[in-house]
Amino acid sequence: MHKTLMSLVAIAIGFGWLGTAQAEQPIALKFWTFLPVQGSDPRSTALKGVIDGFNKSQSKYEVSVESINYARIDNTVIQSTAAGQGPDILNVYTDQLSMHAAAKTIVPLDSYLAAMSPAEVEDFLISPNALRIGGHVMALPWEMRVWLLGYRKDLLDNAHQKVPATLDEVANAAAVVSTDQVMGFGMGASTAGLGAQAMETFAPIFWGAGGQMFDDKGNTTINSEAGVKTLSWLGDLVKRNAMKSTVVSMGAEDIQTAFRAGTVGMQIVGSYRVGATRNSPTTGDNFQTTPIPGWTADKPMPARLASQTLTIGTTSKHKDGAWEFIKYYLGTPSQIEFAKAGVLPSKASSYQDPFFGESSQGKEIRGWADYARQRGRMEMTPRDFSRLSEELAKAIQKVILEGMDPKAALDAAATAYNGQRH
Amino acid sequence: MADLFKGVTHQSKSRPPPQDYDLHHELIDVGQVTFPGTAEQAYRKGQTSGFHRFCQSRKPSATHLLRATMNAVISQADRETIGHHRPRVKSAARRRPLNWLPPLFIVPAVALVFLVTIYPVFDAAVLSLFETQYAEKVQFVGFDNFIHLATDPLIANxxxxxxxxTLGSLAVVLPLSLGLALLLNEEFPLRGLARTVIVLPWVVSQTVVALLWAWLLNADFGPVTYLAQTLLGYRPLFLASPTAAMASTIVVNVWASYPQATLLLLAALQTIPNELYDAAKIDGTRSLQALRYVTLPLIKPTIAVVLIQLTLLYFNMVTLIYTLTGGGPMGGTETLSLRVLKTSFEDWNLGQGAALGLVITVVNFAFSLIYVLALRSRHAR
Structure with missing residues (x-):
């Protein structure tokens, strides 16, 4: 009897010890993002710092990162979530947010947002309300990006061209600097990467011409007068030898590589690509940016604004832990860490840091943020936005390769996109 | 290898088979090499070959071991052909209880094929009957997805x-591979190195091949474009028009896949006995005639296998095309398999994607059947 009692006590102590040991184990959280934790990209170093910082800052949760290529991450998340294996925390690009909401891979953040003070909510440069889908805030921006005109200062100087102030001047300068080896103006007009670069170049010019991407019913109106004007301008670049027809086979990565190789003079470029484009002996500090010139000098172009956001996965079993991580990621130290990697912080208070007043990089980022605040335009895109981008890329290709009438090309794109919606 | 084989064959034929030969085929482990045949049998055969010396020295050369192995195998094959022990084999088989071990070993492989091939095809067949929204089935729609495919001009294109x-790639790969295989079958200095180098493209993944060629052919900074411009005086646009992009994609595909065909054809060429060529020479045939009347008929089955393999490979290819051109420009390289990927995972219409996938499976079966039937009819003639 005594032995039995002793054994029971020993077992109970054993289980108790096991239970304590288990309680001490941090809860594992999966964070899926397009950024790799390792690698030479300064953003990767910043991400690693943020992850390590969070894991050291508390003992309840431990975040591990799974990096998935940006072209595959959305598909992977949808499939994994359907299999009940989605991530706890998820990085979503604003253009894909509607798709994730429709695919039910993410959960609304309303309840968490309600716990934040109004000042904290207002601190976001891109309002969380801009990320509402179906009445719910689905994500919070951790960075923002704005599109600019990137140019090679040395090429323009050598050709005695000033920095363009209108689109006409862009075309003229591009034609002048173009040679057999150099393309004056470049854009990615292939369907690679879901035609994203074609849309990124087209959209601000189209808005500047007074265009609206969608009507009230969600049908695209890119075949409007503004669309025709924009596509005609792009087609004329090729006719004037300011841009080569080879752009139809180039995506965003190709244009960036070409820029770094010194074979492109100007492009419309996202602020997040500036650092990598400069990181080449050919370009270096000769790669400069300026706001996208308007159709006329007195009417500046709207700046396209987008953001990488953080949200919580539907299948997450530790949503509160995921929220803790998101709060840390959105904190000022993390924002500054990313800013030093060339990323625009998403919160106004982050720009109070001395980094933005002291370093040249900080000053440039602050300049972009001011530009985004003054002229930034962000539109929530429909869930099949990538299909529209692809149809637009095909329309640009038809105009460039076949000399197709821009109106007919855009009509075909609009018909293809609107047709599949019904 | 051919000479070694010839020598062993003569040797085994010159020696009468032992009367007490046991057809039971067991394995004798000698160091790291496994010998087929009984120990006594191997020893007996080894007396006139390297095996005897191996038994004495315990330090066999690779040639000795190979020769001894072949002695054992070929002698056994000779006896089976002569038919000395057939009655014993049959009676032994009758007496032996049913061996469940082989089917047991096959079970995991069959289960794996079922899980990764048969079940997904069945699942796709079910999915093709539904309207889907992302990964969810929304509504049963019968054959609507198939009807849509039949009427969609995108699919026909x-x-x-x-x-x-597929046909363009085959038209280049087959003659090229056959030519290379014939060359590599000849004796010449550094033949081993040449064989290794020629196989290299095969070991590179399709993604890497596509990225490599995308860089090489890039119109702005591609080395091939630059070289062509230097030589021709103008800059060829390899990927910037639908026709040129299709031609370039075929060339890249040929580069990536010719080693597979070359190796198979080379292996087939090595099985043709030299005596046949000697006899053909005595009959007065020239090289081309020998190729036509000796080589090609004998490797015809291998050519058929190569045709089937490559047709299926090319028809189902996605990675290389997607990475190289993304299906563009203007959809000029968008094949049916690529359409499946885009329909399923870009447009997120899994129902239609599954229907299209099934259509491709049927087309694959049709291709295979045509080749097999063609091969059989030629054999029948």
Whole structure:
């Protein structure tokens, strides 16, 4: 009897010890993002710092990162979530947010947002309300990006061209600097990467011409007068030898590589690509940016604004832990860490840091943020936005390769996109 | 290898088979090499070959071991052909209880094939009957997805591009591989190195091949474009028009896949006995005639296998095309398989994607059947 009692006590102590040991184990959280934790990209170093910082800052949760290529991450998340294996925390690009909401891979953040003070909510440069889908805030921006005109200062100087102030001047300068080896103006007009670069170049010019991407019913109106004007301008670049027809086979990565190789003079470029484009002996500090010139000098172009956001996965079993991580990621130290990697912080208070007043990089980022605040335009895109981008890329290709009438090309794109919606 | 084989064959034929030969085929482990045949049998055969010396020295050369192994195998084959022990084999088989071990070993493989091939095809067949929203089935729609495919001009265009891509690649790969295999079958210095180098493209993944060629052919900074411009005086646009992009994609595909065909054909060429060529020479045939009347008929089955393999490979190819051109420009390289990917995972219409996938499976079966039937009818003649 005594032995039995002793054994029971020993077992109970054993289980108790096991239970304590288990309680001490941090809860594992999966964070899926397009950024790799390792690698030479300064953003990767910043991400690693943020992850390590969070894991050291508390003992309840431990975040591990799974990096998935940006072209595959959305598909992977949808499939994994359907299999009940989605991530706890998820990085979503604003253009894909509607798709994730429709695919039910993410959960609304309303309840968490309600716990934040109004000042904290207002601190976001891109309002969380801009990320509402179906009445719910689905994500919070951790960075923002704005599109600019990137140019090679040395090429323009050598050709005695000033920095363009209108689109006409862009075309003229591009034609002048173009040679057999150099393309004056470049854009990615292939369907690679879901035609994203074609849309990124087209959209601000189209808005500047007074265009609206969608009507009230969600049908695209890119075949409007503004669309025709924009596509005609792009087609004329090729006719004037300011841009080569080879752009139809180039995506965003190709244009960036070409820029770094010194074979492109100007492009419309996202602020997040500036650092990598400069990181080449050919370009270096000769790669400069300026706001996208308007159709006329007195009417500046709207700046396209987008953001990488953080949200919580539907299948997450530790949503509160995921929220803790998101709060840390959105904190000022993390924002500054990313800013030093060339990323625009998403919160106004982050720009109070001395980094933005002291370093040249900080000053440039602050300049972009001011530009985004003054002229930034962000539109929530429909869930099949990538299909529209692809149809637009095909329309640009038809105009460039076949000399197709821009109106007919855009009509075909609009018909293809609107047709599949019904 | 051919000479070694010839020598062993003569040797085994010159020696009468032992009367007490046991057809039971067991394995004798000698160091790291496994010998087929009984120990006594191997020893007996080894007396006139390297095996005897191996038994004495315990330090066999690779040639000795190989020769001894072949002695054992070929002698056994000779006896089976002569038919000395057939009655014993049959009676032994009758007496032996049913061996469940082989089917047991096959079970995991069959289960794996079922899990990764048969079940997904069945699942796709079910999915093709539904309207889907992302990964969810929304509504049963019967054959609507198939009807949509039949009426969608995108699909018809993709099918024609698939045929151009597949047949175009085959038209280049087959003659090229046969030519290379014939060359590599000849004796020349550094033949081993040449064989290794020629196989290299095969070991590179399709993604890497596509990225490599995308860089090489890039119109702005590609070395091939630069070289062509230097030589021709103008800059060829390899990927910037639908026709040129299709031609370039075929060339890249040929580069990536010719080693597979070359190796198979080379292996087939090595099985043709030299005596046949000697006899043909005595009959007065020239090289081309020997190729036509001796080589090609004998490797015809291998050519058929190569045709089936490559047709299926090309028709189902996605990675290389997607990475190299993304299906563009203007959809000029968008094949049926690429359309499946885009329909399923870009447009997120899994129902239609599954239907299209099934259509491709049927087309694959049709291709295989045509080749097999063609091969059989030629054999029958």
């Amino acid at each position: 993709a099918l024609s591009r698939s045929l151009v891509y």
